[in-house]
Amino acid sequence: MEMVFFNGWGSVLRILIIGLLAYATLILFLRLSGNRTLSKMNAFDLIVTVALGSTLATVLLSKNVVLADGAVALALLISLQFIITWTSVRFRWVRRLVTGEPLMLLYQGEFLLTSLRKARVTQDEVLSAIRSSGLSDVADVEAVVIETDGSLSVVKRHAESSHSSLEGVRGPR
Known part of the structure; x- marks a missing residue:
């Protein structure tokens, strides 16, 4: 019978270490990107916030995703958010496309x-x-x-x- 409640201390230790490092990485990226990244000013901002949470959860729980891959995924989402918001502030057609x-x-x-x-x-x-x-x-x-x-x-x-x-x-x- 497969163990469903406890799979050993190795997986718990991995989650603790990767969790701390991934969380610290996300906080660092968010501080670098500015306050707008986690705002919920429109549907696009909400989607990015949910995607960041989903990515963090995947890094924590999937043994197939290493911390470096997760950090790149978080950086990509935050960078795309920054680019879209930067262009939407400067170009009305982008703002209308993204936010309505x-x-x-x-x-x-x-x-x-x-x-x-x-x-x-x-x-x-x-x-x-x-x-x-x-x-x-x-x-x-x-x-x-x-x-x-x-x-x-x-x-x-x-x-x-x-x-x-x-x-x-x-x-x-």
Whole structure:
């Protein structure tokens, strides 16, 4: 019968040593790459964070992956993240490709049905976001926007409506 609970101290010792070294390597790479690497500003950032965790787990648990290979994989993911974010800050078309654009779902009390369908968001979800923002009446809302990270932002209506807070938000097309 195969041992499923304990395979010997050798594998435990390997995980401890490789785990410490791989973790230290990841921390070093993250410090060198800057704060943006682990931000969750959009879906792309989330994917990189998950990929880094998956890579670290593979290095820890797979005897077929040596520390050097894992370090190269971590460095590659972080480098690609850096390159994509660097270019997206400088080129709008890259930013749109990687992160998309915010999309207006409600404007001055009117649901924008085309935008709701495109974003796959229901009117009930928009109403829930309005309530979560402390408002109870759609008439008190200037707009609801789905951001590039998937969150819903509620822009409150003021007596004298200002559209500057909606700059860069795409309406229905």
